[in-house]
Amino acid sequence: MSDRKDANEVTADDVAQAAGVSRWTVNRAFKPNASISAKSRQTVMEAAEKLGYAPNLLAASLASDRSNLVALLVDDFSNPHKLVMMERLTRVLRKNGWDTLLVNMLDKDDAPGALLSASQRRVDAAILIGVQFDDDVLSAALGARRVKKLIIFARNSENPDTISISVDDHAAMTEIADYVMGRDYQRPFFLAGPQTKSAHLTRQEAFVARWQEHRGMTPEVADVPSYDPGMAYSAIIDRLSERQPDAFPDVIVCENDALAIGAMDALRHHFNLRIPEDVAVTGFDDVPAAANPNYRITTYRQPITRMAERLVTLLSGELEQTENQQFLGQMVIRNSA
């Protein structure tokens, strides 16, 4: 079948012929810093335009062993913050010439499969923006040299073979703790996300440590099996029902906004409490819903765009750095605390 010719699959050879140059000159015309004269580049581009040619990135990747493709591994679509991260990441990546393979980690045990998918497409890097990445899984993936680079985005990792780009959780949570103490709350309650092996609970630890240091008492802590408002809602109800008023927390510090939203819903609609008059709440991430009039969450905004830009420099290999990258974000004071 001459299907390809029929289907108008124009190759560099066709353009070369039309422009009266060699195929290599054609491909050079499409390569930003190639050694080519302005004149022939223009000739080529005109011919290419006319024929509707665009380089086949499959062939280019195969030949060069660089794909300019990264895999985005996501395992947690219930957290609205993921949408924000995906938007920012794909935007910054695309602006810098990178394409994104979105890989849905179907369940907890799918990490190897997801990594395999990515590696079969020969991605230059895998970026993890999920939560349930086990150190074992990561090491296995790296051991088999499944992917060239593994980057944990917006989350800390202490795995030495991995680079993480994240906010400085310790500094951020200390700031939140200080703010809460400054408002003179007395009975804090920390609502954490899933307790995994890989994600070290820096936020929780930082908050607890700060509180102990200044108030000499250990805040109460509870965890939720996933960063899902619905789960947080149930967790709060389970944990705080049948509690005497004087044992009820006066501020709930949440590991992120997804949890904060669930907590606020539970406080208002199940316990009939006012926020922040009866109980205050803080979040983390500054998701879009945090700004809406229902919630108005006092939270902490991560500099996602800057983090994504750092990611790009890291991908380009400009940064030889293999140590984790930490960023400072900023507190956003609203009405919930």
Next chain:
Amino acid sequence: MSDRKDANEVTADDVAQAAGVSRWTVNRAFKPNASISAKSRQTVMEAAEKLGYAPNLLAASLASDRSNLVALLVDDFSNPHKLVMMERLTRVLRKNGWDTLLVNMLDKDDAPGALLSASQRRVDAAILIGVQFDDDVLSAALGARRVKKLIIFARNSENPDTISISVDDHAAMTEIADYVMGRDYQRPFFLAGPQTKSAHLTRQEAFVARWQEHRGMTPEVADVPSYDPGMAYSAIIDRLSERQPDAFPDVIVCENDALAIGAMDALRHHFNLRIPEDVAVTGFDDVPAAANPNYRITTYRQPITRMAERLVTLLSGELEQTENQQFLGQMVIRNSA
């Protein structure tokens, strides 16, 4: 540089040698319905396992002109429903052996660029789940044979070169209209999304038509420049401020939940109205937030998974069908109306 060998890039040839068969037998072992004996498949798989081999999909795509890759073009990350769609689509696609290239359409004029990106990776199909796809853009893309298939997901399109997979908007909205009339609301207000050329406003038209038919009057209509709760919030305030109580709508029918959320926030927090006692609200999509205790939106759930499954059969070429696919969803009655 012998970088590749160093990097442990094991190819089918290596496995073939280890297993004592030819390279083609190795590749056949990885192809589900290939002509190969069970015995040699096992031999191959064991050798492959030991060497850590997995087929290079880049090379396979190049040679076969099929990539098993689809591009997901998204231009509207502010609507939380997109997260749901992405999760379902990537899940179903991956289960069926398809990978997903996530392409962020950076702005209104980026459609050609996004399509180009996709085509350079030789995707087998481009799936549009955004909103601002202009018919002109689509035609241009198809005219240049940029992509083999163009599929509009969860949205109608009347472009003849395009296949859309969507819910039957007319039936759905008629059902909502009947529900609203059954509850005896008198002054409906329809809140629509962006008015584009390509997206025919089936929901709005269906609602208006139904209302006219049964009540002999034309509902008031307003539109919002994007499916963003924040925009809907402002739009409602702009449109309904300084209006006499008897001219105020008693039900706001929204084109989707993103708008409904914004509308509810505005009604409650700006106008100090109760929902549904003072004003009722309906949505569409049944996003996760629609179920949370703050909103409890009466809405309409699209059968996204079934739609995604249809998409897969369409991609596999099992369906020769080129006409649009319509699905029926189901109304979800909650408290907002």
Next chain:
DNA sequence: ATCACATTTGCTCGCGCGTGCAAAAAATCT
């Protein structure tokens, strides 16, 4: 054991482009 037929295996050629170097052309200098 022989033949007819079905199943399995091997192989040639090509997919479209990049790498690294050598040849050609252009620019600069004496």
Next chain:
DNA sequence: AGATTTTTTGCACGCGCGAGCAAATGTGAT
């Protein structure tokens, strides 16, 4: 103008695999 340097262009080879066919092997009936 001729010699030298710099820029630009062309090319052999390979990236890893698939289509389609030919050779080899296996199966069952006679």
